[in-house]
Amino acid sequence: MRTDIPYNQLVDTEWRRKESNRRQRTALMVLASVGCLLLVAVALYSLLTPAASSHRHPDSPRPDVSVVREKAQSCSDTCKIVVAESIPEGVEFNSSVSHPSIFQQWMNLMSEARSSIDIASFYWTLTNTDTGTQEPSANQGEQVLNRLAELSGKLNVRIAVNAPQGQPLGDLRLLNDSGADIRTVNMRELTTGVLHTKFWVVDKKHVYIGSANMDWRSLTQVKELGAVVYNCSCLAADLEKIFEAYWFVGANQSIPSPWPASFSTPYNKDTPLQLSLNHTPSSVYLSSSPPSFCAAGRTPDLQSILSVMDDAERFIYIAVMNYLPTMEFSHPKRYWAEIDTQLRRKAYERRVKVRLLISCWNNSQPVMFPFLKSLASVHDPKHKLDIQVRLFVVPADPRQRKIPFARVNHNKYMVTDKIAYIGTSNWSGDYFVNTAGSALVVNQTESQSLEPTVQSQLKAVFERDWDSDYSRPLAQDSDLKTFC
Ligand SMILES: *[C@@H]1O[C@H](CO)[C@@H](O)[C@H](O)[C@H]1NC(C)=O
Numbered sequence: 001m002r003t004d005i006p007y008n009q010l011v012d013t014e015w016r017r018k019e020s021n022r023r024q025r026t027a028l029m030v031l032a033s034v035g036c037l038l039l040v041a042v043a044l045y046s047l048l049t050p051a052a053s054s055h056r057h058p059d060s061p062r063p064d065v066s067v068v069r070e071k072a073q074s075c076s077d078t079c080k081i082v083v084a085e086s087i088p089e090g091v092e093f094n095s096s097v098s099h100p101s102i103f104q105q106w107m108n109l110m111s112e113a114r115s116s117i118d119i120a121s122f123y124w125t126l127t128n129t130d131t132g133t134q135e136p137s138a139n140q141g142e143q144v145l146n147r148l149a150e151l152s153g154k155l156n157v158r159i160a161v162n163a164p165q166g167q168p169l170g171d172l173r174l175l176n177d178s179g180a181d182i183r184t185v186n187m188r189e190l191t192t193g194v195l196h197t198k199f200w201v202v203d204k205k206h207v208y209i210g211s212a213n214m215d216w217r218s219l220t221q222v223k224e225l226g227a228v229v230y231n232c233s234c235l236a237a238d239l240e241k242i243f244e245a246y247w248f249v250g251a252n253q254s255i256p257s258p259w260p261a262s263f264s265t266p267y268n269k270d271t272p273l274q275l276s277l278n279h280t281p282s283s284v285y286l287s288s289s290p291p292s293f294c295a296a297g298r299t300p301d302l303q304s305i306l307s308v309m310d311d312a313e314r315f316i317y318i319a320v321m322n323y324l325p326t327m328e329f330s331h332p333k334r335y336w337a338e339i340d341t342q343l344r345r346k347a348y349e350r351r352v353k354v355r356l357l358i359s360c361w362n363n364s365q366p367v368m369f370p371f372l373k374s375l376a377s378v379h380d381p382k383h384k385l386d387i388q389v390r391l392f393v394v395p396a397d398p399r400q401r402k403i404p405f406a407r408v409n410h411n412k413y414m415v416t417d418k419i420a421y422i423g424t425s426n427w428s429g430d431y432f433v434n435t436a437g438s439a440l441v442v443n444q445t446e447s448q449s450l451e452p453t454v455q456s457q458l459k460a461v462f463e464r465d466w467d468s469d470y471s472r473p474l475a476q477d478s479d480l481k482t483f484c
C-alpha cells in the first residue's frame with residue numbers, strides 16, 4: 001500500500017503530465033502531419049517524466065487511501081456531456097439552437113442502467129392525477145415512472161425525497177411497492193428548508209443534474225435545462241457523495257457535524273476535477289447547499305456562484321426563475337444581498353456586462369420586481385454600467401392555463417465568458433442558507449477542440465431566449481399586469 005503519496009500530488013502529477021503532453025502535441029501539429037501525430041504523441045507520452053512536486057491546498061481535506069485509488073483509476077474516463085432541455089408544448093424559437101429533450105435523456109439513462117439508479121428529488125408527480133386534468137402531455141412523465149417502476153424490481157433503485165408536506169404520494173408508493181428504497185429527508189425539521197435538489201446517478205457512472213423536478217410538467221409544460229454526463233465515474237462518484245449525505249440524513253434525521261471523512265471531497269473551486277469532457281480538457285466540480293450539508297472540501301453553492309461571477313471578465317448571463325435579494329421565507333423579514341452586491345460590484349469595478357433573464361408567471365412574487373428594477377437601473381453607457389433585466393413569459397392557451405404550476409421558465413443556470421454553471425436552486429437567500437441544492441460547474445477555457453464547449457452551448461441558449469419574442473425588457477415603468 002502506498003499510503004505515503006498525498007492525494008493531490010497524484011492528481012496534480014497526472015494532470016500536469018496530461019497538460020504538458022497536450023502542449024507538446026499542439027506544438028507538434030505544426031511540424032508533423034496528422035497521420036504521424038498519434039505515434040509521436042505516444043512516444044512522447046512514454047518519455048515524459050512527470051514533474052512531481054506540488055502542494056496540497058490548505059482547504060482540501062486529508063485524503064484517504066481508498067479514495068485515492070478509486071480516483072486514480074477513474075479519472076482517465078472520457079466523459080460525454082449533453083445539455084438537455086424541456087421546451088414547453090407550443091413554444092417555438094426562431095433559432096437553430098436546440099438540444100435533446102430531458103425526457104429523452106432520462107429514458108436513455110434508464111436504458112443504460114445495469115446495476116443502480118440513485119435519485120435526489122423534491123417531490124414526485126409524474127402522472128397528472130395531482131391536477132384533476134386529463135392531460136395528454138402527461139404521457140412522458142407516465143412513461144418515466146413506469147420504466148422506473150419496472151427497473152425498481154431489477155436494479156438497486158434508491159430515492160431520496162423531501163419529506164412530503166401535502167404533496168401526492170402515489171408515485172412514491174408505486175416505486176416502493178416495485179422494490180425501490182425510499183428515504184424521506186425532513187429538511188423542514190433540520191434546517192427549516194426543503195430538499196430541492198434534482199439529480200440522478202446511474203451505475204455510479206452516468207449523472208443528470210438540472211432544474212427539472214420529477215414532475216410530468218417538467219417534461220412538457222415547463223421550460224427546464226439540465227446536463228447529462230455519460231461514462232464519467234469520477235464525477236459520478238463525487239455526486240454520489242452528495243446523494244449519500246441525503247441518504248444518511250434520511251435515516252438518521254440529524255446532520256452530522258463534522259461529516260465523516262467518507263463524505264469529504266478533494267474537488268472544489270480551488271482544486272477542480274480534471275477530466276476530458278467531449279474530448280475537451282475540462283475542470284469540473286460540484287457545489288452543494290446548505291453549508292451544513294457540505295462535508296470537508298465541498299464548495300458551498302453560494303461560494304461557487306460568487307466565485308464564477310468574480311472570475312468573469314466580459315459578461316455574466318443568468319437565467320433563473322426567481323431572483324430576490326431577500327430571505328424569501330423568513331419571518332421577520334431579512335434582506336440578503338450577497339449575489340446582488342456581487343453583480344453590482346462586477347458591473348461597476350470591471351465593466352462586466354450583466355444580463356438577467358427572469359421568469360414572470362402567475363406565481364411570481366410581486367416584491368421581486370422592484371428589486372429587479374433597482375438592478376436594471378444600473379445601466380448607463382456614459383459610465384459603462386451595463387446591467388439589463390428581461391422577463392421571460394411562457395404563453396398559455398386556455399387549456400394550458402388550467403394546469404397549475406406550469407407554463408414557466410424554470411431554468412437555473414449562469415454562463416460567463418469563461419464558465420458554465422448549471423444549478424437546481426431558486427435564487428433567493430433561503431436556497432443558499434437552509435435549502436438543499438447542488439450545481440455543476442464546468443470550466444473549459446483551455447479548450448482548443450472543435451466541439452462546442454458547455455459554455456458556448458449555454459450562451460447560445462441564453463441568447464436564443466433573450467432575443468426571442470417570449471422575453472421583454474423590464475423598464476422602470478413596466479406594468480406587470482400587462483406583462484404576465
Ligand atoms: C426568423 O428570423 C429570421 C432572421 O431574423 C427572419 O428573417 C425570419 O422571418 C424569422 N422567421 C420567423 C418565422 O419569425
Ligand SMILES: *[C@@H]1O[C@H](CO)[C@@H](O)[C@H](O)[C@H]1NC(C)=O
Binds near residue numbers: 172173176177182
Ligand atoms: C414502503 O413499503 C414498506 C412495506 O413494504 C413500508 O413499511 C414503508 O413504509 C413504505 N415506505 C414508503 C416511503 O412508502
Ligand SMILES: *[C@@H]1O[C@H](CO)[C@@H](O)[C@H](O)[C@H]1NC(C)=O
Binds near residue numbers: 080230231
Ligand atoms: C459509454 O462507453 C461505452 C463503452 O465504451 C460506449 O459503448 C457508450 O457508447 C458510451 N456512452 C456514451 C453516451 O458515450
Ligand SMILES: *[C@@H]1O[C@H](CO)[C@@H](O)[C@H](O)[C@H]1NC(C)=O
Binds near residue numbers: 252254255257
Ligand atoms: C446519527 O447521527 C449521530 C450524530 O452524527 C450519530 O452519533 C449516530 O451514531 C447516528 N446514528 C446512526 C444510526 O447512524
Ligand SMILES: *[C@@H]1O[C@H](CO)[C@@H](O)[C@H](O)[C@H]1NC(C)=O
Binds near residue numbers: 401402407
Ligand atoms: C393564474 O391564476 C389565476 C387564478 O389564480 C387563473 O385564473 C389564471 O388562469 C392563471 N393563469 C395562468 C397562466 O396560469
Ligand SMILES: *[C@@H]1O[C@H](CO)[C@@H](O)[C@H](O)[C@H]1NC(C)=O
Binds near residue numbers: 194
Ligand atoms: C421556487 O420558486 C417557486 C416560485 O416562487 C416556488 O413555486 C417553488 O416552490 C420554489 N421552490 C421551493 C423549493 O420553494
Ligand SMILES: *[C@@H]1O[C@H](CO)[C@@H](O)[C@H](O)[C@H]1NC(C)=O
Binds near residue numbers: 269308418419445446
Ligand atoms: C478555469 O480554468 C483556467 C485554466 O485552467 C484557470 O486559469 C481559471 O482560473 C479557471 N476559472 C475558474 C473560475 O475556476
